[in-house]
Amino acid sequence: MADSFAEETPVEETVAPGTDIEMVEGDETAADANGAAPDLPFAEDAPEDAPAAPRTTFIQYLTSPVVTLLVGSGDNETILTAHQSLLTQSPFFAEACAEFANDGSPRQIELSNEDVDAVGCFLEFLYTGEYFPRKVPGQRALESDPAVPKVDDTGDQLLKHARVYTLAEKFGLDKLKNLASSKIHCVSSTAKGEIAYARYVYEFTTPEDTTIRAPIANFWATRSHTLRREAEDEFRSLCLEFPQFGYDVLTRVLDEKLKREKTEKMHPATGSARKRPRHSNV
Structure with missing residues (x-):
């Protein structure tokens, strides 16, 4: 069943336990609406009336010094490398x-608190302008990955992209944030996958980051009356x-109620008003 993050009046519906929830993006301006891969970070568009800047070839990036990245710590430490110019x-x-x-001397940067898969996605994006799984052009879908289930019951697939999002925020790459x-x-x-995702977002993002938080609150405000039975x-x-999560959800529930009340006052349904019972004197 496809649910939407768009703010709309909640509709009573029944969701059977285990039913999958297809997350729908509320703001398509964050990414290419056609699903096309974004430009490489180093491909900057110049104004039409400005002289064209000298093009830096990809070979020039590849001939820059190699930097070693130490991701994780202890037994989980992974060594990655990347070209400095990228x-x-x-x-x-x-x-x-x-x-x-x-x-x-060695060029080395420690990223002891970062997730190695998220850093790998970041590096893949630097070199190719995308990361796996890629978006299917013209569709709101990702390319198939036989290694993962079609329905994310644990939240792992959601968390993959959420970690890339927070990493892109830290590294200052807006294009990667929008893509993730x-x-x-x-x-x-x-529902269980959505809860794992919501927990991560509310732990690792700021209250001001409405780009990623607002859709979560809208989603649970319109669906929690049916979904909470699956993971109450x-x-x-x-x-x-x-508590901020509960407050955000409650705020949207109350906002929807106020909208309905205003609509009913402006457009009252004819013949639907209930009269007070008349008491007979007999």
Whole structure:
């Protein structure tokens, strides 16, 4: 069953346990509406009346120094490498690379608290302008991945893109943030998967980040009356753990109620008003 993040009047419906929920993006401006891969971060468009800037070839990026990235810590530490000229498209890495000395000493950056898969997606985006699974052109869907189930019952698929989103925020790459956000809305999941995703977002994003938080609150405001039966304990725990989540959902429920009341006052239904019972004197 396809549900929408768009703000609309809740409609009573029955959702059987285990039914998949297809997340729908509320703001298509965050990504290419045609599903096309965004430009590479280093491909900047110049104004039409401005002289064209000299084009930097891809070979020039590949001939820049190689930087070693230490992702994770302890037994989970993974070593990745990337070309410095591509990394410095990110303000975070531009600042880090500015500290390197040109004396042949190792160029190394520690990312001990980052998820290796998210960093891998970030590097894939730097080199190709996309990351797997890619968006299907012209559709609100992702290319098939035989390694993952079609319905995300655990939230792992949602969390993959959510981690890329928060990493892109930290590294200062808006194009990657928008791409990750658009992919979140292409994942079909269950209530338990949605709760795992919501918990991550409310833990690792700021209240001001309405791009990713608002669709979650809208989603649960319009669907929680049916979906919470599928994961009521997890829903209660989430509300207690993150009061802001419960408040955001409640605010939208009340806003919808006010909208309905205003609509009913402006366009009262004829013949639907109930009269007070008349008491007979007999």
